[in-house]
Amino acid sequence: MLSHSTSVTIVGFGAFGRMIAAHLALHCAVSVYDRGLPPGQTPAQVRFLTGPQEICGDIVILAVPVQAVAECLREIAPHLRAGQMVVDVCSIKEEPARLMQAMLPEGVEILATHPMFGPASGRMGVAGLQIVLCPLQGKGWRRLAVFLRRGLKLDVIVTTPEEHDRQAAMSQGLIHLLAHAVQTWGERPTIRTKSYDLFAEALAMVRDDAPEVFEAITQRNSHVATLREHLLQTMGPRPLAPLE
């Protein structure tokens, strides 16, 4: 478990970083480093760091888009010490896992994670929602897993970055591809069934995601290309065989 003597530094203070801070500030000491954030913009319960050299957390959470992970690691890696644990929260896992393993100094523990929710879907509470953990270096992740399970009541799934990305292509990747496709049609049918209404509700949940999230999920997950091929094959060529 985490304790109040555990310190966490969140690097990146966008919507996701703020959500993490709000959940963790009740359980441990939280500091924040965000190069782009002017001092004074952080809530009272977190400490704002003015440079990467001040990063001190036992756990350092990279709350930046996957597109910014390499640059972020370049900036903070010189200031990390053996025994600290670096955690990312990107929507895909193979690419940030590779970058963290390549760019972090020896002795630093590494845990790739993907909370399967965001500020919108987690706004009514996160209990029961999924978080995927991909342990890459060290054993400290076990304590964090216990905290996520018992402290935040999350459904913790431990797997590899490859298996995460393969499965996420089928769930998250597919929804984003469909949301993109349907949105480009520019027309919403007024004649529709209950099942279509549920489908539209599902797509609406990802419609306001940032463009870099869409890009990460549909372009940087290497399994999405295979998924799309499957989808195109199983939806055509016409005529389709009816289901057995």
Add this chain to the structure above:
Amino acid sequence: MLSHSTSVTIVGFGAFGRMIAAHLALHCAVSVYDRGLPPGQTPAQVRFLTGPQEICGDIVILAVPVQAVAECLREIAPHLRAGQMVVDVCSIKEEPARLMQAMLPEGVEILATHPMFGPASGRMGVAGLQIVLCPLQGKGWRRLAVFLRRGLKLDVIVTTPEEHDRQAAMSQGLIHLLAHAVQTWGERPTIRTKSYDLFAEALAMVRDDAPEVFEAITQRNSHVATLREHLLQTMGPRPLAPLE
């Protein structure tokens, strides 16, 4: 409005015909003709006809799959008289509309309809659900529309068969295509988001539909081919442009 002196004959007594009978028996006299149904299988409140020559309803509802409409019309057309109204309930509208207009005798009124629900999605009540009406011949449909609105509290949409099929391709057609595609993958991801859960729930609603429903919705609606092309185009070729 319909009254208790209005008589309705339902031709075809599958799951959909039974649902219609259950809703109408409270409001008017219902008889049923189903060539394949052995006598004794009908509920007490409906009268079972033994041959097409007994079809007597002011309104004759064809509750048969679109694949059986032509054969059904061939059987019953010789026994219909001017002033009766023939109504179909198929999931697509252009094909049955064309058949009814070509095969029914002069003076018979014709109304193509599509209740946008079935025995499953309507089992908790139909109030507020949509029904599409495409009036093709005569004015009797207006009385029926008033009954559907006031008596059954349905959301009545009046349009053409062509516009119905164009819009239904985007809603019902798309869901059936996706349900078919996803089912053929043979794997359901365990790593998933809330939006994926809603999507899976939408697909589950059509998973148990009869094969002829799937065939009608995805093969006999001429607008689905265009829809599928749109979908394939907007989901590829990679790389996709991110949403604005």
